[in-house]
Amino acid sequence: MISDYIKTKFTAIVGAENVDVSPAGRLVYSYDATPNFQSMPDAVIAPRNTKEVSQIVNVCREEKIPIVPRGSGTNLAAGTVPSEGGIVLLFKHMNQILEIDEENLTVTVQPGVVTLNMINAVEKRGLFYPPDPSSMKISTIGGNINENSGGLRGLKYGVTRDYVMALEAVLPNGDIIRTGGKLAKDVAGYDLTRLLTGSEGTLAVITEATLKLIPMPETKQTMLALYQSMDAAAKSVSEIIAAKIIPATLEFLDRPTLKAVEDFAKIGLPTDVEAVLLIEQDGPAEIVARDMQKIADICTREQAVSVQIAATEAEALALTSARRAALSALARLKPTTILEDATVPRSEIANMVKAINEIAAKHNVTIATFGHAGDGNLHPTCPTDARDHDEMERVEAAFADIFAKAIELGGTITGEHGVGMMKAPYLEWKMGPEGIAIMKAIKQSFDPDNIMNPGKIFAKETRKRLVISQ
Amino acid sequence: MISDYIKTKFTAIVGAENVDVSPAGRLVYSYDATPNFQSMPDAVIAPRNTKEVSQIVNVCREEKIPIVPRGSGTNLAAGTVPSEGGIVLLFKHMNQILEIDEENLTVTVQPGVVTLNMINAVEKRGLFYPPDPSSMKISTIGGNINENSGGLRGLKYGVTRDYVMALEAVLPNGDIIRTGGKLAKDVAGYDLTRLLTGSEGTLAVITEATLKLIPMPETKQTMLALYQSMDAAAKSVSEIIAAKIIPATLEFLDRPTLKAVEDFAKIGLPTDVEAVLLIEQDGPAEIVARDMQKIADICTREQAVSVQIAATEAEALALTSARRAALSALARLKPTTILEDATVPRSEIANMVKAINEIAAKHNVTIATFGHAGDGNLHPTCPTDARDHDEMERVEAAFADIFAKAIELGGTITGEHGVGMMKAPYLEWKMGPEGIAIMKAIKQSFDPDNIMNPGKIFAKETRKRLVISQ
Structure with a gap:
C-alpha cells in the first residue's frame, strides 16, 4: 500500500478522481490477458498529459515505487501485471488522435487510442496502417508500441516497429524526450525510437507517437x-x-x-x-x-x-x-488457455509443427497450432486447466521444449507477444548470457532504480534447459 | 604509437602481414571522404574472423586503445577518422557473401562485402536489396549498417535499418553476441539489431549480418x-x-x-x-x-x-x-566540397530550399542543392576551398544556419550521412540535452572505457546556437 503522504502527492498532480486506491479498483488491474499471473497494484493513476506523467515518474523515482504503464492489458506474456506492486498508469485521458497528416503520410496519436479506432480514422482518408494484432479491437497504440505488436499482415508489411517514426517519452529520471520525426531518414544518434518500441514499458513511458501510413491498397x-x-x-x-x-x-x-x-x-x-x-x-x-x-x-x-x-x-x-476467432474458439474448450508464439524461419514451419505435435504427445497434453505461416510466427495453443497442477507442470514442460526447438531451428521464443514475466526465464536461451548482460546494462542505463515495469524481460533465474529428445 | 609489446600481441592474433604500423600504411587510413578531418591511427589491423576481432577488442580494452571499424571510408561525417589514434580495423579478409537463402529471402554477409557486389549477386537470383547509397560501388555492407545508409529508394523502400534482420557483433568487453534471426517477427528483449544499426561503430564491431531481401520489381x-x-x-x-x-x-x-x-x-x-x-x-x-x-x-x-x-x-x-553524378560533378568546381544532408518532412521541402538559398546569400557562399525530394532528405552542397579560412568560416556559419532551420521545420541534422565528428557539435540541437544524456548513458553501458570509435556522435562541446535571421 502507498502511504497517505504519497497518495496526496499523486492527487496533487492528477486530481483525486484520477487516483484509485480502492481494493476493487486495484483488483481490475491486478492481471492482464495472461493466465496464471496476478498481483495487486498499490494504486491506479490516470494522468491527463505528458507533464503529469513526468511528475508522477518523479514521485515514483524519489519513493522507489514501481510504474506499470498499461493499455488495454491484452498482452499474453504477463507484461502488464504489477508483479512488484506500485502504480498502474492508465491512458484513458490520453486517447486522442492528434493529427492525420496527409502530405507526410503520418498519424500522430496519444498512447491510449484504441488501435482499430485509429485504423478506421486513417482508412477514411484512404490511408493504411498495416499492423493488425488480433486484439486490435480493444488494444491501444501505446500497448502495441511497447510490445512491438505484429499481426496477420507481418509478412508483407512488417510489424509495429516498422511504422513508428517518432516518439515522445518520459524517462525514469523524469526527462521528456522526443525521438525521430516525420522523417523517412534520420540518423541523428542512436535509434531511440526503435529501442523504446518493444521495450515493454521497462525503459520509459511513451506519451505520444507519430506513425507512418501508406496508401490504402486498391x-x-x-x-x-x-x-x-x-x-x-x-x-x-x-x-x-x-x-x-x-x-x-x-x-x-x-x-x-x-x-x-x-x-x-x-x-x-x-x-x-x-x-x-x-x-x-x-x-x-x-x-x-x-x-x-x-x-x-x-x-x-x-x-x-x-x-x-x-x-x-x-x-x-x-x-x-x-x-x-481461433484463439476465442480454442479458449472455449477448457477453463485455461495457454497461447504461445514461438517463431521460426519460414522454411522451418513444417519441421516446427511436426515437433510441436511430438512434444504434445510426449508430455501428454493437447496442443492446437495456428498462426502466421508466411512469417514463421506460430501460435501453439494449449487448452488446459490451471487447477490441475499435474497437467500444468506437463504444459510448462511442453512449452519449454517448444522454445528450445524453435531456437534450435533458428527461431525465437517470442515473435510478437513479448517476453514479459512469462517468458523471462527463457530469454537467455535465445540471447545467451552475453546478450542478457548487455540488455541488462541498457536497462540499468535508463532506469538505475528499476522502477519501470520491474520483473519483466529479465528473470531472477533462467530456466534450466533440458536436451529435447529428438 | 603503439609499443612493440602491443604490436606483438596484435601480431600473435592476426599474423604480421595483417598488422601495419608503417607511416605510409597508417596515412592511408588517417582520413575518410570528409574534407578537413585527418588524424593518424597507430596501427591498421585486418582480422580474418570474428574470434580474431574479439581477441583484438580484448587487447584494446586492456590497453585502452581506441578502435575505429572501417569499411571503404566513404562516409561524409568524419565517422571513420581515427581522431584519437588507436587502431583502424579493416575487413578486407571478412568480405564473403556467406549465403543467399531463397526460401527465407535473406542474404548473410561479412561486413567487408562491397554493397554493389552483394546487390548484383542477389539480383542474379531475382531478388532485390533496395538500399542504394550513392557510394554503393565502393562502400561496404558493414559501413552501410554502421551508418544506417539511405539512398535514392528510401521513400518507397526505406533505408538499411529496414533490411537488417540479424547481426553478429563483438561488444567492447570482447563478448560475441548474435541478435535477431531470419525472422520477420522477433520481440525477444530489446531491439539490439536496430540499436547497433546506425551506431557508427561506437557500440560494437559488427562481424556478420543477415539482410532481408524482397522479390525484384518486374x-x-x-x-x-x-x-x-x-x-x-x-x-x-x-x-x-x-x-x-x-x-x-x-x-x-x-x-x-x-x-x-x-x-x-x-x-x-x-x-x-x-x-x-x-x-x-x-x-x-x-x-x-x-x-x-x-x-x-x-x-x-x-x-x-x-x-x-x-x-x-x-x-x-x-x-x-x-x-x-551530382556530387562528383559539383566536386569538380572547387578544391573542397562540403556536402550536407539536412532533412525535413516532405511537406517542407520548398521552404527548406528557399531557406538554403537565403542562407547562402546571407553568408556570401555558393550552395547547390539536390537530393531525395520524396523523403525530404536534401543535400545542400558547397563548393569551396579549405585553404580560404575566411570563406570556410562563412561556410560553417551557413551550415549551422541550415541545421537550425531544418530542425525548426521539424527535420533533423542528418538524414543518412551520420553524425560522426562533423555533426557532433549539432546533435544536441536535435535531441536536446535530455536526449544526449540518455544516448551517452547507452554508450557508457556498452563501452565504459570509451574505446569504440571515440570522438564520434558526442561532442566535447555543443556549438552555440544563434537565432537565424528570418
Whole structure:
C-alpha cells in the first residue's frame, strides 16, 4: 500500500478522481490477458498529459515505487501485471488522435487510442496502417508500441516497429524526450525510437507517437486452401515465396484449431482436413487477380485438396473472421488457455509443427497450432486447466521444449507477444548470457532504480534447459 | 604509437602481414571522404574472423586503445577518422557473401562485402536489396549498417535499418553476441539489431549480418520533369503523394547542380530551368505505366515546362546516372566540397530550399542543392576551398544556419550521412540535452572505457546556437 503522504502527492498532480486506491479498483488491474499471473497494484493513476506523467515518474523515482504503464492489458506474456506492486498508469485521458497528416503520410496519436479506432480514422482518408494484432479491437497504440505488436499482415508489411517514426517519452529520471520525426531518414544518434518500441514499458513511458501510413491498397482477395498433410501446406508456402509472390496474409490452421473454430463460428469450414492455408493478397486489381491465380495453381500443384477464392467480400470476411476467432474458439474448450508464439524461419514451419505435435504427445497434453505461416510466427495453443497442477507442470514442460526447438531451428521464443514475466526465464536461451548482460546494462542505463515495469524481460533465474529428445 | 609489446600481441592474433604500423600504411587510413578531418591511427589491423576481432577488442580494452571499424571510408561525417589514434580495423579478409537463402529471402554477409557486389549477386537470383547509397560501388555492407545508409529508394523502400534482420557483433568487453534471426517477427528483449544499426561503430564491431531481401520489381520506368520554379516542383511532389502514389525514387536537382552535372556528364540536360525532378516507378508493367501516366499528368498540371518519360533503358540509365553524378560533378568546381544532408518532412521541402538559398546569400557562399525530394532528405552542397579560412568560416556559419532551420521545420541534422565528428557539435540541437544524456548513458553501458570509435556522435562541446535571421 502507498502511504497517505504519497497518495496526496499523486492527487496533487492528477486530481483525486484520477487516483484509485480502492481494493476493487486495484483488483481490475491486478492481471492482464495472461493466465496464471496476478498481483495487486498499490494504486491506479490516470494522468491527463505528458507533464503529469513526468511528475508522477518523479514521485515514483524519489519513493522507489514501481510504474506499470498499461493499455488495454491484452498482452499474453504477463507484461502488464504489477508483479512488484506500485502504480498502474492508465491512458484513458490520453486517447486522442492528434493529427492525420496527409502530405507526410503520418498519424500522430496519444498512447491510449484504441488501435482499430485509429485504423478506421486513417482508412477514411484512404490511408493504411498495416499492423493488425488480433486484439486490435480493444488494444491501444501505446500497448502495441511497447510490445512491438505484429499481426496477420507481418509478412508483407512488417510489424509495429516498422511504422513508428517518432516518439515522445518520459524517462525514469523524469526527462521528456522526443525521438525521430516525420522523417523517412534520420540518423541523428542512436535509434531511440526503435529501442523504446518493444521495450515493454521497462525503459520509459511513451506519451505520444507519430506513425507512418501508406496508401490504402486498391483491392483485396481472399483464398482458402485445404490440405491432407502439413508438409504439403508448408511446401505451398515455400513455393509461393519462391515464385516471388509476397501475399498480404498467409495464415495456417491445423485440424484441432479448425474444428474448434467451426464449432464456434459455424461458417461451414471443413473439419476433416489436416491443414488450412488462408491467403490474402492486396494491391491493384489486375495484380491481385494475377497473384491469386498463380497462388491457386501452386496450391493445387502441391496437393491441396481444395482451393477456393472467396467470391464476395462477405465470404472473404467470414474466412478472415474465422482465423481471427481461433484463439476465442480454442479458449472455449477448457477453463485455461495457454497461447504461445514461438517463431521460426519460414522454411522451418513444417519441421516446427511436426515437433510441436511430438512434444504434445510426449508430455501428454493437447496442443492446437495456428498462426502466421508466411512469417514463421506460430501460435501453439494449449487448452488446459490451471487447477490441475499435474497437467500444468506437463504444459510448462511442453512449452519449454517448444522454445528450445524453435531456437534450435533458428527461431525465437517470442515473435510478437513479448517476453514479459512469462517468458523471462527463457530469454537467455535465445540471447545467451552475453546478450542478457548487455540488455541488462541498457536497462540499468535508463532506469538505475528499476522502477519501470520491474520483473519483466529479465528473470531472477533462467530456466534450466533440458536436451529435447529428438 | 603503439609499443612493440602491443604490436606483438596484435601480431600473435592476426599474423604480421595483417598488422601495419608503417607511416605510409597508417596515412592511408588517417582520413575518410570528409574534407578537413585527418588524424593518424597507430596501427591498421585486418582480422580474418570474428574470434580474431574479439581477441583484438580484448587487447584494446586492456590497453585502452581506441578502435575505429572501417569499411571503404566513404562516409561524409568524419565517422571513420581515427581522431584519437588507436587502431583502424579493416575487413578486407571478412568480405564473403556467406549465403543467399531463397526460401527465407535473406542474404548473410561479412561486413567487408562491397554493397554493389552483394546487390548484383542477389539480383542474379531475382531478388532485390533496395538500399542504394550513392557510394554503393565502393562502400561496404558493414559501413552501410554502421551508418544506417539511405539512398535514392528510401521513400518507397526505406533505408538499411529496414533490411537488417540479424547481426553478429563483438561488444567492447570482447563478448560475441548474435541478435535477431531470419525472422520477420522477433520481440525477444530489446531491439539490439536496430540499436547497433546506425551506431557508427561506437557500440560494437559488427562481424556478420543477415539482410532481408524482397522479390525484384518486374519493371521500372524513369521520367524527367523540368520546372521554372522550385515551388512548382515541390507542389508536384506533394500532389504525387496526395494521389496515393509512392514512386521508387523522387529526386530533385536545382539549377546550379544541373549545370555542374551537364558540364560533367554531357548528356543533354537542360541548364536553363530552376528545378528538375527525376522520378522512377517500379513494379508490374501495367501498374508502372499507369502510375507514370498519372505522375506525368500531375507534373504537367503543376506547371512543369517539360515532362519526358525515358523511352529506352539506356536513356533511363543516363538520367539516373546524371543524378548519381551530382556530387562528383559539383566536386569538380572547387578544391573542397562540403556536402550536407539536412532533412525535413516532405511537406517542407520548398521552404527548406528557399531557406538554403537565403542562407547562402546571407553568408556570401555558393550552395547547390539536390537530393531525395520524396523523403525530404536534401543535400545542400558547397563548393569551396579549405585553404580560404575566411570563406570556410562563412561556410560553417551557413551550415549551422541550415541545421537550425531544418530542425525548426521539424527535420533533423542528418538524414543518412551520420553524425560522426562533423555533426557532433549539432546533435544536441536535435535531441536536446535530455536526449544526449540518455544516448551517452547507452554508450557508457556498452563501452565504459570509451574505446569504440571515440570522438564520434558526442561532442566535447555543443556549438552555440544563434537565432537565424528570418
